Amino acid sequence: MSLADALLEWYGREARDLPWRRTRDPYAILVSEVMLQQTQVARVEPRYLEWLERWPTAAALAQAPIPDVLAAWVGLGYNSRALRLREACAVVARDGWPDDLRTLPGIGPYTAAAVGAFAFGRHELPVDTNVRRVIERTGFDPGDAPSPDLGQALMELGAMVCRARDAACATCPVAATCASAGRVEIAPRRGAGAGKRERFEDSNRWVRGRIVEALATGAPLPEGIELERLERAIESLVRDGLVRRGADGLSLPV
Numbered sequence: 512m513s514l515a516d517a518l519l520e521w522y523g524r525e526a527r528d529l530p531w532r533r534t535r536d537p538y539a540i541l542v543s544e545v546m547l548q549q550t551q552v553a554r555v556e557p558r559y560l561e562w563l564e565r566w567p568t569a570a571a572l573a574q575a576p577i578p579d580v581l582a583a584w585v586g587l588g589y590n591s592r593a594l595r596l597r598e599a600c601a602v603v604a605r606d607g608w609p610d611d612l613r614t615l616p617g618i619g620p621y622t623a624a625a626v627g628a629f630a631f632g633r634h635e636l637p638v639d640t641n642v643r644r645v646i647e648r649t650g651f652d653p654g655d656a657p658s659p660d661l662g663q664a665l666m667e668l669g670a671m672v673c674r675a676r677d678a679a680c681a682t683c684p685v686a687a688t689c690a691s692a693g694r695v696e697i698a699p700r701r702g703a704g705a706g707k708r709e710r711f712e713d714s715n716r717w718v719r720g721r722i723v724e725a726l727a728t729g730a731p732l733p734e735g736i737e738l739e740r741l742e743r744a745i746e747s748l749v750r751d752g753l754v755r756r757g758a759d760g761l762s763l764p765v
Contacts, residue, residue: 521684522664641669
């Protein structure tokens, strides 16, 4: 059995039942792909369902007030993604889905390929971190026109079996034809041996998130944030168009 056949057989039997896998709606799939960028599936799933219940179509999201969109995004990280998603939906609501999805605001090659494959059935491969890792380890060549199911299966294998820090070769469905089976080398964690890693709470991204959350929901800022850190985060938010600074203080864009 070829690697592709073994992989697809395994995927058909073991794939997780995720809500975005039950639809071909390009808007719903776009929402899932944007939410899943650098965010765990377990955190995304309930938020994805809540989002679609509130804004079930691209047109609905395009008409949503920006503060409401940012408030609904709190906790998913990288708030600019919410604004780009809304902007992309405004284009879709006005002009329809373009043939080249990369022309939509904030949509790069991976997201365009994912929506193209999973919503429109195009034979193109969305290459995320998981897919790239599986291809590099197995030596698999998906060819010029991989099926949408093959893309999903590669993602699932990378997420559940051929993981970055825990390659389960003993239970891998493609081990028989994998170039690295049983001898996967796990790279040391970034920064290993170079002292303690920075806590997320000490990062500028964390402060930015707390500022947007406070403006969107009325939640208070956590105590103890140094004025210099706060101002640095505010300046970056203003520069990115996520916050406005006016005579009356800070506000979200409208």
